[in-house]
Amino acid sequence: MDTSNPAVFVNAELLRLYMGRRVRAVIQVMRSDGGGTVTGQSTDGQQITVKGNPPGPLTTFVEVIGIADGIHSIRAEIWSNFGDTLDTFSYNRICLLANGDYKHLFI
Amino acid sequence: MITSFLLFFLFLYSQNRDSQTLIPLTVKQISEAFQSSDDKTNFLIDGVDVNNVKLVGILFNKAEMLTAVSFVVDDGTGRLDCFRWVNEAVDTKEMEALTNGIYVRVHGHLKGFQGKKQLMAYSVRPVDDYNEIASHFAEVIYVHSYNSRLRKQQDSSFMSAQVPSSSFNTPLKGYQASASNQFPGFNMDGIGGVHKMVLDYLQQPSCLALEKGVHRNELAQQLRVPSEKIMEAMEALESEGLVYTTIDDFHYKSTANA
Numbered sequence: 001m002d003t004s005n006p007a008v009f010v011n012a013e014l015l016r017l018y019m020g021r022r023v024r025a026v027i028q029v030m031r032s033d034g035g036g037t038v039t040g041q042s043t044d045g046q047q048i049t050v051k052g053n054p055p056g057p058l059t060t061f062v063e064v065i066g067i068a069d070g071i072h073s074i075r076a077e078i079w080s081n082f083g084d085t086l087d088t089f090s091y092n093r094i095c096l097l098a099n100g101d102y103k104h105l106f107i
Numbered sequence: 108m109i110t111s112f113l114l115f116f117l118f119l120y121s122q123n124r125d126s127q128t129l130i131p132l133t134v135k136q137i138s139e140a141f142q143s144s145d146d147k148t149n150f151l152i153d154g155v156d157v158n159n160v161k162l163v164g165i166l167f168n169k170a171e172m173l174t175a176v177s178f179v180v181d182d183g184t185g186r187l188d189c190f191r192w193v194n195e196a197v198d199t200k201e202m203e204a205l206t207n208g209i210y211v212r213v214h215g216h217l218k219g220f221q222g223k224k225q226l227m228a229y230s231v232r233p234v235d236d237y238n239e240i241a242s243h244f245a246e247v248i249y250v251h252s253y254n255s256r257l258r259k260q261q262d263s264s265f266m267s268a269q270v271p272s273s274s275f276n277t278p279l280k281g282y283q284a285s286a287s288n289q290f291p292g293f294n295m296d297g298i299g300g301v302h303k304m305v306l307d308y309l310q311q312p313s314c315l316a317l318e319k320g321v322h323r324n325e326l327a328q329q330l331r332v333p334s335e336k337i338m339e340a341m342e343a344l345e346s347e348g349l350v351y352t353t354i355d356d357f358h359y360k361s362t363a364n365a
Binding site: 001002003004006007008009024061063065078080082083086087090091093094097098102104105106107 | 133134135136137138165183184185186187188208210223224225237238240241242244245247248251
């Protein structure tokens with residue numbers, strides 16, 4: 001059991017609070033430059049860039065877990081395809097709850 | 108009298124069932140769970156006994172052994188060691204389908220082993236609808252709020268009971284068992300005076316824990332209320348279904364735990 005390195009649920013707005021720390025975010029992929037940067041829309045509608053090379057083709061929605069290395073940027077370690085339909089509103093609500101009143105259940 | 112028996116059996120039955128419910132949790136909550144010394148009640152989270160839990164996270168470090176598969180689940184709040192016995196072909200098949208790095212939903216029994224917590228999983232299934240991740244954490248938050256609100260309610264009735272403190276000196280045990288089942292949303296506004304005092308007294312953890320309940324003479328004595336008043340209150344509370352008689356017509360118990 002190890003809780004020393006959690007990945008916090010974030011959207012673009014919350015990302016800036018966790019510079020240098022491990023985060024998880026869902027993006028709707030907008031474009032990939034093929035050179036290690038993927039741009040996507042976070043669950044709150046703002047853009048973020050994800051650095052790193054995805055292990056394979058990405059679906060419309062992707063969850064990345066990695067280190068927050070800029071106010072709008074994540075260095076990805078784990079990519080998970082979440083398919084082509086996703087309720088981003090609910091995911092975004094969880095981001096807010098996990099950083100608000102219920103933070104103690106998560107980090 | 109028949110209803111009292113019925114309620115009593117319901118009480119036994121539901122107590123057993125309460126401890127068996129599947130509770131959605133985060134690894135962080137599990138890491139902070141209080142382990143009671145009592146063997147039967149394993150862990151305590153938000154005042155509720157936790158045996159069976161549900162986690163949703165990424166599977167890692169899968170290692171197959173002869174009769175078991177060990178793996179780690181990372182739900183983003185922490186990592187928990189899990190263990191799955193594979194005795195039958197169906198178990199083997201379920202575990203074979205899983206690869207490191209995929210999202211899984213794990214149901215299992217939480218166990219303390221040599222001071223470490225681990226999950227004895229009895230179901231490990233891949234997540235195929237990713238909305239389940241957000242919904243799992245929403246459930247976690249809901250169940251946490253539900254259980255801690257019940258606990259707060261009990262705390263306040265615990266404090267407001269105007270009785271000598273001697274009867275409070277019971278360890279946390281009875282309290283835990285009752286925390287999971289008050290009357291959600293039950294309206295107690297219409298109950299006042301002696302009725303309320305009696306009910307508060309009977310709902311103390313120490314009284315809920317007593318199998319035979321409390322004799323009405325004790326109520327009269329402890330609450331310093333004439334026994335006729337107690338009789339009256341008991342009749343009214345019994346007809347409301349809030350208390351019931353136990354071993355005889357003089358011992359009463361609150362239905363709050365049933």
